Amino acid sequence: MILVVGGAFQGKYKFANEKLNIRDGWADGDDCQFSDICRCRAIQHFHRYVKRAMESHYDLTGLAAKLREKNPDITILTNELGSGVVPADQFDRMYRDELGRVCEELAAEADEVYRVICGIGMIIKKKAAD
C-alpha cells in the first residue's frame, strides 16, 4: 500500500502518474463505492470518499485493515486538511477528525508514504524490506 498526502492543488495526481507510474485503474473519491476502492489500482480524492461515507453514516472503522486484506497494493491520494482553524460547523469538525484518524491508520499500514509540496514528492515513510 502507498499513501500520497499533501495540501490541495500540490500535484499529487501528476506525481502518482509520472513518478509512481500509475497511468490507469483510477477510482475517484467523488463518486466511487467501497467496492471500487477494493479493486482499483489507485484512488484520488480519497478525502472526498471519506466525506461522502460520513454523510451517509457509513462506518469507516477498520477501513485500513479491510484494504490490507482486499487490495493490499492500492495507492491512495488524499488531501491533508488538519492545518486550519476549528470549523464552525459540527460536521466539518467531525470530518476533519475522522479523515485524520483514517489516514493515520492508512499511514501505519502503508509500505511507503509520500508528501507532495510544490509538485515535488518527498518520501516520509518507507518500510524496510522483509
Added chain:
Amino acid sequence: MIHLITGGVGSGKSGYAEQQIVELGDGERIYLATMAAKDDESRMRIEKHRERRRGLNFTTIEKPTRLGEVEVPAGSNVLLECVSNLLANEMFMPGQSGIHSVNAVIDGIEHLDRQCANLVIVTNEVFSDGVQYGNMTHIYMEFLGLINQHLGRMSDLVTEVVYGIPVPVKRPGHPEVSL
C-alpha cells in the same frame, strides 16, 4: 539559480529568504516587493519587512503586478516577495490579468530569471486547512497551486520553512523523491 521558498504565514520564510540572498555574496541585491500599500495594515506589514532588511543593502522595487515590465541589473541577486500577493493582485486588481493570472505570474518570473544571476522566490502554503471556500478563493488556491508546481519544476532548490527551520524539498544532485 532559482531557490523557491515556501511555508505558512509566520513560518520565518522571509528571514530565511533574506539570509539566502546575503549568503550569495556581494552581487547587487534587489528586493522586489509585490504588496500594494493600500491601507494601514499593509503599510504596517511593509514597514516590518523594511525594518528587517535595513542594513542588508537591498534596493527595493515595488511592483504589485506585471513583473514582465520590471528591469533589474544584469547579474543581480533578486528576492521576490511574494507569489501569493502577486497572484492576488493580478487576479483581483481591476484591469490586471484576471483569468490569465497563472501565465502572467509565470511569464513575469521567467522574465526576471533571464536578467538576474540568482532569484530567490517566496511563496505561501494555503492548501491544508480543508475549508471549502467560495468560488473565487477556490480558483485562487488552484492558481497558486499550479504556479507553485511550475516554480517547483523550474527551481534548482526548493525549501519549506517551518518556524525558521529550513526543510529541504529539492536539492541539486538529489533525486526529487528522496528520504
